[in-house]
Amino acid sequence: MVDTPFGTIEFTHTKRGLAEIIKHTMLAKGRPLRIATKQATVRDLLRAGRIANMINRSEFEDQLQGEEA
Template identity: 45%
Template sequence: MKQELAIQRLNELDRKGRYVFLHRDLSKIFHEDSPRSLNESLARLVKSGILERVARGVYVYALSRYKNTSNTLDLIATALRRGEYNYVSLESALSAYGVISQIPIDRLTLMTTGTKGEYKTPYGVIEFTHTKRAVRDILPYINQTDRPLRVASKAAALRDLNRVGRNTHLIDMEAMHDD
């Protein structure tokens, strides 16, 4: 695919707020003849700085007007576990509520119905922790916010932290009860 056409298609999607893509998304966007041709095009676009490969099979449109927003890491996480239920929890949620004193600046901790894993990206580290709970059991304790991912309530984040055996000594129990 020619760079000009790739930029044109990616700009169209960027205007709609879409700038994080899976490999399979790009195959539909670029309509390459073969998987080899697609991979060669993607390699050229990465080399020229038009796309960033942020994790295996996940790309960010480097020229996006949205790229450096706080939502980028959430969107990368969503792409990594597309088809699974993911929500911000553990230290990331508790820090956002002001319940723990340490603020994870470059780390996003998530619970997922998918597989556990840790991904180091240029935008920060994404840590997935698997939950065996069914989505119907999770939903009542999750809050919809203005970010792409839902966020666990204070109580749910603390429960998740205890359930997975994480350190709880930084938790301000007084702040847990403030609303």
């Protein structure tokens, strides 16, 4: 875990390959790390059981339907 002025960043292990990670992330100008897409973020939060209660579910209804089944 890394504490920042904006909150804590928690890194978790994944078995996904590099190509899969790249596919679901994007470069952000002025940022040194790739940023996950919204869809990948929701998928991974639900899979890891992290702060899922903080997700605005109405914004991601399409993505959530397949993940919660």
